[in-house]
Amino acid sequence: MTTTQAGFQRDATGQALLGGRPLLELLHEAGGATPAYFYDISGIEAGVASIVAAFRGEPHLVAYAVKANSAASIVAAVARQGAGVDAVSAGELTLARRVGVDPRRIVLSGVAKRDDELDLALREGILAVQAESVTELRRVAGRARALGARASVSLRINPSVEIDSHSHVATGHDDAKFGIAARDLDEALAVVAGEPTALALVGISTHVGSMLTSPEAYLESARAVCRVALEARARGHALTFVDFGGGFGIDYGKAPAATPATFVERALALKREQGLGDLMLVVEPGRSVVGPYGVLVARVVQAKQSGARRWLMLDAGMNDLIRPALYQASHRIEALDHPPGGAPYRVVGPICESADDFGDFAVGDVPRYVAIRDAGAYGFSMASEYNGRPLPREVFVEGGRLVKVSGGGDVEDWVRRRLEA
Numbered sequence: 121m122t123t124t125q126a127g128f129q130r131d132a133t134g135q136a137l138l139g140g141r142p143l144l145e146l147l148h149e150a151g152g153a154t155p156a157y158f159y160d161i162s163g164i165e166a167g168v169a170s171i172v173a174a175f176r177g178e179p180h181l182v183a184y185a186v187k188a189n190s191a192a193s194i195v196a197a198v199a200r201q202g203a204g205v206d207a208v209s210a211g212e213l214t215l216a217r218r219v220g221v222d223p224r225r226i227v228l229s230g231v232a233k234r235d236d237e238l239d240l241a242l243r244e245g246i247l248a249v250q251a252e253s254v255t256e257l258r259r260v261a262g263r264a265r266a267l268g269a270r271a272s273v274s275l276r277i278n279p280s281v282e283i284d285s286h287s288h289v290a291t292g293h294d295d296a297k298f299g300i301a302a303r304d305l306d307e308a309l310a311v312v313a314g315e316p317t318a319l320a321l322v323g324i325s326t327h328v329g330s331m332l333t334s335p336e337a338y339l340e341s342a343r344a345v346c347r348v349a350l351e352a353r354a355r356g357h358a359l360t361f362v363d364f365g366g367g368f369g370i371d372y373g374k375a376p377a378a379t380p381a382t383f384v385e386r387a388l389a390l391k392r393e394q395g396l397g398d399l400m401l402v403v404e405p406g407r408s409v410v411g412p413y414g415v416l417v418a419r420v421v422q423a424k425q426s427g428a429r430r431w432l433m434l435d436a437g438m439n440d441l442i443r444p445a446l447y448q449a450s451h452r453i454e455a456l457d458h459p460p461g462g463a464p465y466r467v468v469g470p471i472c473e474s475a476d477d478f479g480d481f482a483v484g485d486v487p488r489y490v491a492i493r494d495a496g497a498y499g500f501s502m503a504s505e506y507n508g509r510p511l512p513r514e515v516f517v518e519g520g521r522l523v524k525v526s527g528g529g530d531v532e533d534w535v536r537r538r539l540e541a
């Protein structure tokens with residue numbers, strides 16, 4: 121399959137496709153239950169392959185940020201294309217290992233890793249625990265001593281760079297809880313130097329934030345990483361990598377974004393310019409790996425007209441896809457049983473919150489089903505059972521064929537579990 125058929129498309133007759141197959145056909149084949157996420161695994165694989173190819177054989181690790189979507193079928197698909205994993209919890213780390221990801225291709229990030237999570241990382245022998253504070257670095261040393269291990273650590277720095285993104289996804293500015301601030305770096309390097317049997321400094325990392333549509337802020341934060349890496353080397357630390365983080369944006373329909381390959385090419389050039397050409401370059405993309413290759417399919421429960429306002433009410437809500445409520449994000453919505461266009465509706469979910477609102481879309485005369493596009497990342501992984509609604513189903517499509525349907529607990533299942541509480 122070519123990448124031009126990847127993700128959501130319409131054919132010449134206006135029929136909605138995912139990964140080249142009519143979505144309505146796939147929905148029927150999957151049993152018809154909604155809300156359901158549909159993922160184009162072949163599209164995800166082709167996307168990862170294009171990121172890997174952008175390194176042109178230079179030492180690299182594409183550490184897929186599992187938080188974007190932790191479905192084993194997806195983690196396995198990205199691993200098949202040579203990617204590793206950026207995990208942020210014992211759950212994500214264990215999942216990656218069970219899927220078969222090599223521990224040397226896993227990094228563990230997160231501002232407040234628990235002792236049991238540090239212990240797991242040390243036992244598994246992952247590439248690096250990314251320490252986000254001097255306090256955490258000391259805790260890592262303590263756990264390594266207790267286990268008689270030497271921890272491979274990287275310092276995740278706060279690059280002090282503002283990005284043009286929603287405040288909830290900006291992580292590299294002075295007021296963010298993430299990363300080690302410039303003023304604390306001396307102390308961090310001294311802690312590593314003072315613990316030669318417990319700590320080995322192998323990398324310097326950052327993650328400036330998400331939804332970057334052009335590489336400038338990414339490169340500015342990468343420059344900060346390189347400065348610290350040069351300083352660490354000068355102090356005798358045998359680094360093996362620099363990690364410039366994830367954050368490559370995608371086009372949600374409003375503005376095009378630079379491709380992940382463009383970010384990688386510019387990052388490689390910068391690393392070379394800074395005299396660090398021999399170090400492995402780690403990147404941590406999440407959204408760009410899965411976002412464009414997933415849709416959330418919902419059934420239209422009813423329409424409602426009130427004055428001039430025409431509402432379209434879905435069986436999917438903010439519990440299934442929280443991005444519009446959390447980040448004021450806008451996802452394109454398309455009718456599955458009509459060609460695009462038609463009358464505008466305000467599309468909302470069933471949840472008892474005014475924030476349960478997907479925005480204004482022209483979806484034609486009351487369709488039976490709609491697809492909410494570009495929902496592969498931070499969709500299912502942020503879903504909840506709020507309002508007593510079971511988690512949505514997930515349907516995996518590969519080479520245009522339905523290969524797996526998972527989840528989709530029913531009402532009885534939800535009630536039974538809550539009765540146990």
Ligand SMILES: Cc1ncc(COP(=O)(O)O)c(C=O)c1O
Pocket residue numbers: 185188206229230327329330331365366367368404405406407408
């Ligand atoms: C440390 C870290 N790395 C990578 C990512 C992935 O970012 P994105 O999905 O924007 O590529 C995140 C997102 O929150 C993150 O916190």
